[in-house]
Amino acid sequence: MDHALDITLSVNGVQVSRRVAPRVHLVDFLRDELGLTGSHIGCEHGVCGACTVRVNGEIVRGCLMLAVQADGCNVETIEGISDSGEARDLQKAFHEKNALQCGFCTPGMLMAAQDLVLKNIKPTREEIREHISGNYCRCTGYQAIVDAIEEVIQAEVVHGKG
Amino acid sequence: MKAPSFAYAKPRTLAEALELLARHGEGARILAGGQSLIPSLNMRLSSPEILIDITGLPGLNEIRSSGKSVKIGALVTHSQIEKSAEIKKHVPLLAQAVPHIAHAAIRNRGTLGGSLALADPAAEYPACAVALQATIVISNTKGERRVKAENFFQGLFETDLKQGEILTAAEFPSGGKSAFLELTRRHGDYAIIGLAAHESRCVFFNAGPRPVLVSMRKSLDETKAAAMKELDPPADLYNSSATKKHLAGVLLERAWTTLSTSH
Numbered sequence: 080m081d082h083a084l085d086i087t088l089s090v091n092g093v094q095v096s097r098r099v100a101p102r103v104h105l106v107d108f109l110r111d112e113l114g115l116t117g118s119h120i121g122c123e124h125g126v127c128g129a130c131t132v133r134v135n136g137e138i139v140r141g142c143l144m145l146a147v148q149a150d151g152c153n154v155e156t157i158e159g160i161s162d163s164g165e166a167r168d169l170q171k172a173f174h175e176k177n178a179l180q181c182g183f184c185t186p187g188m189l190m191a192a193q194d195l196v197l198k199n200i201k202p203t204r205e206e207i208r209e210h211i212s213g214n215y216c217r218c219t220g221y222q223a224i225v226d227a228i229e230e231v232i233q234a235e236v237v238h239g240k241g
Numbered sequence: 242m243k244a245p246s247f248a249y250a251k252p253r254t255l256a257e258a259l260e261l262l263a264r265h266g267e268g269a270r271i272l273a274g275g276q277s278l279i280p281s282l283n284m285r286l287s288s289p290e291i292l293i294d295i296t297g298l299p300g301l302n303e304i305r306s307s308g309k310s311v312k313i314g315a316l317v318t319h320s321q322i323e324k325s326a327e328i329k330k331h332v333p334l335l336a337q338a339v340p341h342i343a344h345a346a347i348r349n350r351g352t353l354g355g356s357l358a359l360a361d362p363a364a365e366y367p368a369c370a371v372a373l374q375a376t377i378v379i380s381n382t383k384g385e386r387r388v389k390a391e392n393f394f395q396g397l398f399e400t401d402l403k404q405g406e407i408l409t410a411a412e413f414p415s416g417g418k419s420a421f422l423e424l425t426r427r428h429g430d431y432a433i434i435g436l437a438a439h440e441s442r443c444v445f446f447n448a449g450p451r452p453v454l455v456s457m458r459k460s461l462d463e464t465k466a467a468a469m470k471e472l473d474p475p476a477d478l479y480n481s482s483a484t485k486k487h488l489a490g491v492l493l494e495r496a497w498t499t500l501s502t503s504h
C-alpha cells in the first residue's frame with residue numbers, strides 16, 4: 080500500500096485501528112474496511128450528501144474527508160444512530176410519511192435531519208429545506224421528507240425534549 | 242472518482258509545515274478543510290505527490306477581536322464564522338455571507354483560509370475580503386508578510402501566494418454598513434452572480450476571473466452606469482453574459498436600498 084499510515088479512531092463507540100493509504104476517503108474506509116455499508120456513495124465529490132456521517136459531533140461529507148484525517152476522531156454512522164435508538168423517531172416518521180422510496184439517500188438524509196433535531200430549535204419548513212439542501216433525493220420530491228422532519232421536531236418540542 | 246495515490250503529512254508546527262513545503266516544492270499541496278481540494282483529487286484534476294495537512298497547527302483556528310479589527314485564523318471553519326457573536330457584531334458582512342456557502346455538512350469542514358487561498362471566482366469570501374479591505378497574513382520561512390486583499394486576488398484561482406508560503410490568517414476591519422446578496426438557482430449552489438457591499442465599496446463575484454470592485458458614486462444611476470462599464474461577466478451553462486450583467490444591476494439596486502436605509 081502506497082504511503083500507508085496507521086490510524087486509530089472511534090467508530091460508533093468502538094475503537095478501531097487500521098493501516099490505510101492516504102487516498103482512501105472516510106466513507107470508503109467505513110464501507111470497505113469496516114463493512115459499515117449504511118453510508119452510501121453517490122457522487123463522490125460532495126454534491127449529493129448520501130455519504131453524510133458525523134465526525135466529533137458534526138455532520139460532514141464522508142467523500143470529502145480522508146480516512147487519515149479521521150485519526151483520533153469520534154465517527155458516528157447511520158448504523159450507530161440506528162442501533163442506539165437515537166434516530167428511532169425520525170425513522171418511524173420517515174416510514175409513516177412515505178419519506179423514502181428507493182432509500183438510497185435515506186441514511187445521509189437521516190444524519191442531516193438528526194443534526195437539525197439536535198440543534199434544539201424550532202425551524203420553519205423553509206429552514207428544514209435549507210438544512211437538507213445538501214442531500215439529494217431523486218424519488219420523493221422532498222415534501223414528505225420535510226413533513227417527517229417537521230413532525231419529529233414538533234413532537235420533541237411538545238414532549239419537552241427540545 | 243477515486244483520488245490518485247499521494248503521501249500525507251500532518252505537521253505539528255508552522256516551521257515543520259514550511260519545511261515540508263520547501264522540501265517538496267511544486268509536488269506539495271496544503272490541505273485544510275479539503276472541501277475543494279478533495280473533490281478536485283477525486284476527479285483527478287489535481288495529482289500532488291504529498292498533502293500537507295495543516296489542521297494540526299496550533300493557533301490557526303481562533304477568532305480574535307481587537308476593537309479595530311477582527312483577526313480570523315486560516316483554519317476557522319464556515320460554521321465557526323456562522324456561530325460567532327463577535328463576527329456578527331463587528332464584521333456582519335461575513336456573517337451574512339456564510340449561509341450562502343454550500344451546505345451544513347460542508348460548512349462544518351471548509352475553512353476561511355482555504356477559500357481565500359483557492360480564490361475561486363464564484364466564492365463568497367474573496368469578494369467580502371476585497372469589500373472590507375481585509376489584510377491577508379502569509380507565513381514563509383523568513384517570517385510573516387501582509388497583503389491587501391485587493392492585491393492578493395490576481396486572477397482565476399491565482400493569488401499573491403508564492404511557492405513555499407502558507408496563508409495563516411486574515412484581518413477584517415470592524416464596523417460599517419454592509420449588504421450581501423447572491424443569486425442562485427438552488428440553495429447552496431455557486432452564485433449566478435453575487436455582490437458583497439461595504440460602505441461605498443461594491444464587489445461583485447462570479448463576475449470575472451477575480452472579484453470586481455465598483456465604488457459607489459453619488460447616485461444609484463451613476464453607480465449602475467459605472468458597474469455596467471466595468472463588468473463583463475463570463476456566460477455559464479444557463480445564463481448569458483447579458484443576463485448576468487442585468488442581474489448585477491438588480492443586486493446593486495437592492496444593495497443601494499439596504500445601505501441607504503439601514504442604520
